[in-house]
Amino acid sequence: MKRTPLFEIHQKLQAKIVPFAGWEMPLSYSGVTDEHRSVRHAAGLFDVSHMGRFAVFGEGADDYMEKITPGPIHALKKGGAQYSMLLNEQGGIIDDIYIYKKGSNDYLVIVNASNRAKDLRWIKQHRAKNGPQIEDQSEQTALIALQGPRSWDILSKALPLKEEIPLRKFIAASTENGVSLLVARTGYTGEKGYELVVPADAAETLWQALMTAGAPFEIKPAGLGARDTLRLEMGYPLYGHEMDEHTTPLEADLARFIDFNKDFIGKEALIAQQNKGIARKLVGFELLSRGVPREGLLVYSEQKEIGKVTSGNHSPSLRKGIGMAHVDSHFCEEGTEILIDIRGKGAMAVIVKTPFYKRKKVGH
Numbered sequence: 001m002k003r004t005p006l007f008e009i010h011q012k013l014q015a016k017i018v019p020f021a022g023w024e025m026p027l028s029y030s031g032v033t034d035e036h037r038s039v040r041h042a043a044g045l046f047d048v049s050h051m052g053r054f055a056v057f058g059e060g061a062d063d064y065m066e067k068i069t070p071g072p073i074h075a076l077k078k079g080g081a082q083y084s085m086l087l088n089e090q091g092g093i094i095d096d097i098y099i100y101k102k103g104s105n106d107y108l109v110i111v112n113a114s115n116r117a118k119d120l121r122w123i124k125q126h127r128a129k130n131g132p133q134i135e136d137q138s139e140q141t142a143l144i145a146l147q148g149p150r151s152w153d154i155l156s157k158a159l160p161l162k163e164e165i166p167l168r169k170f171i172a173a174s175t176e177n178g179v180s181l182l183v184a185r186t187g188y189t190g191e192k193g194y195e196l197v198v199p200a201d202a203a204e205t206l207w208q209a210l211m212t213a214g215a216p217f218e219i220k221p222a223g224l225g226a227r228d229t230l231r232l233e234m235g236y237p238l239y240g241h242e243m244d245e246h247t248t249p250l251e252a253d254l255a256r257f258i259d260f261n262k263d264f265i266g267k268e269a270l271i272a273q274q275n276k277g278i279a280r281k282l283v284g285f286e287l288l289s290r291g292v293p294r295e296g297l298l299v300y301s302e303q304k305e306i307g308k309v310t311s312g313n314h315s316p317s318l319r320k321g322i323g324m325a326h327v328d329s330h331f332c333e334e335g336t337e338i339l340i341d342i343r344g345k346g347a348m349a350v351i352v353k354t355p356f357y358k359r360k361k362v363g364h
Helices: 007-012 032-041 061-068 113-125 151-158 200-217 224-233 267-276
Strands: 016-020 023-028 044-047 052-057 081-087 093-103 106-111 133-136 141-147 170-174 180-184 193-199 280-287 298-301 304-315 320-328 337-342 345-352
Touching: 007 200, 023 032, 023 224, 032 044, 032 224, 044 200, 052 061, 052 113, 061 106, 081 113, 093 113, 106 113, 113 133, 141 151, 141 200, 151 193, 151 200, 193 200, 224 304, 224 320, 280 337, 304 337, 320 345
Parallel strands: none
Antiparallel strands: 016 023, 044 141, 052 106, 052 133, 081 093, 093 106, 141 193, 170 180, 180 193, 280 320, 280 345, 298 304, 298 337, 304 320, 337 345
């Protein structure tokens, strides 16, 4: 099992440590619900260093990134960030990723921890002999996420930053001690927030600086448990749940991230699927009675099995059971009533538009 550069801090904070994608990671510190609410109302600090970080740079990197991802790389300017995917020839999702453009032919790609080795093999496989350089920088760096409505107050106190960073943008910055880092206005919680890529040996110092700066704003460390309930309330997909190599972006409700006006791996398969019609789609649902929906539970409509729950939990913000499911496309309209089989009993639910949680716009 691997450990992040912040593992000793998690131990000192008496975090509940669990195995995750080959890593020993903090599930929670003060409790999932408490940490969840801290992120929604103040701020939470996450160690997400288990995620992979690849540098793709050198001659031909722009064209290469255009080819291996379905999104509009050409629209990405220096300092811009873009959510995207890696697709196989059948249009299946190898992984969902975040791309940061550092300059012409110069990118940082963030990938899921469970897919790091697979992704690295795949992108190297599709690189031309004289193509760009690809470096796995995951071991040399750490990734810290500061999320919540008070995140800018905390960040601007901990680091010498003067101007707010726009959404889906990033900057190169440095600490008062001269440590270089990348600060991005991105995240996985639906709240205002930032992700910081820092050298591994400076991770502990940065974490402590953010916690100290955040003390007046009631910051709390947050683990994978809160990260999951927060992303679920926003209807954000999780690899291995809402998507995998046998699920296309069209089925996973991710068509808005595809640029069909360019060539990319998997394009022909997606066009063929569009022309044929999509058999199943990802939807969000809310329970109409008490209960907690879980991954793998079957979904019914009038005693007919129509799909399966991909993610589900009790929403700390909405105080009800919510989830996502892949269902027969004939039953995916908003307002459609369905049944979730929870321990052999049909729990009434209704298909709703995501995000489930609508955050306040003030200060964002």
